[in-house]
Amino acid sequence: MDDHHDHSHLSDTELRVRALESLLTDKGLVDPAALDDIVDHYENKVGPRNGAKVVARAWTDPAFKKLLLEDATAAIGSLGYVGTQGADMVVLENTESVHNVTVCTLCSCYPWSVLGLPPAWYKSFPFRARLVKEPRAVLQEFGLELDDDVEVRVWDSTAELRYLVLPEQPDGSEGMSEDELIDLVTRNSMIGTEKVPAPGGKT
């Protein structure tokens, strides 16, 4: 997003948002307390830690991983993560030879139930425009260099399936507990724009 532009419009936008909330409250269409709760829910309760738990479980429980790859909606639902923008899930496994990465070129579809709301870069015009055409160049901007013999698979979320990448478990994390592994898994690794860093390594 263009910072100059956002700043020049901010006060006008804020005024419009306040006026709309006031109008909708007066009309009985929204309750400001409900808005507070929804903001709190997405700021504090739903986020990539949900997805990290899915990944850590898959790394430690082969039966769960098998179900996750065959019926991601059921496997993820068994951990309690269901509903809007996650009602029909697909999980993509990254390996030494295949690297999956997800995008939505037409809007900004994203698996809210497991990753929360998307970061601004995911919704940005450069990411939406470029990932499908030059994924390796885009991944380099995230610091990820892929060898030529790795197959890059870009998934454009053009329908109501929502995608979660199952990243490779990093070297040195074998034998760690599920809770320890959860702390290792990054949001971007579940979008596919980075790998999970090795424990104790760089962030």
Added chain:
Amino acid sequence: MDGIHDMGGMDGFGPIPIEVDEPVFHGEWEGRVYAMNTVIGAWGKWNIDAGRYGIEQMDPAHYLASSYYERWLHRTSNMLVEHDMISRDELNGDATPDDPALQPRTAEEVFELQRKNRSARVDEDIAPKFKAGDKILVRNIHPKSHTRVPRYVRGRHGVIDRDHGVFIFPDTNALFQGKKPQHIYSVRFDAQELWGPDAPSQDKLYLDLCDDYMDPA
């Protein structure tokens, strides 16, 4: 529609604006827009496809000059008027609203609606046109209204990777013309089929496409 929103493959937007440790909402107003949109959506006056179409119909220059939640604000304000939930005069501050006749939903009611019944899957036994491994040609279609087949795959050859089952057809649903349920598939394309011989020969793209977007090849 062949709109500005259909961005896949466009050049000139610059590097990815990666922000370290970014907040969920960049200002209080973003959270208010998100939450208002969620609560208003729970009234069920329009569907997700119509909501996307509402954003796609923005003037292209306005679309490009707006941030994500500014586009939501524009869309939701307009659709509230189009669906007679507020008047244009009320939106513009030129009229005082009547006493409320409605009881707004609580956050818990909204969360419950989000937990249930939010799949676009349709429980109907409809025969698929394709099966995994079938070769397809994406139709060269240019509907003037909402569609979910991006320009960059139209007229291109792909292979059905997997059948996801029966879903609502967004093109008709966005216009409130019915669900027209049909199969959706992950369809695999060679990067070179879409971007020419300079693309890496081993790289692939996958899109989720409906029966009505494709013919056998």
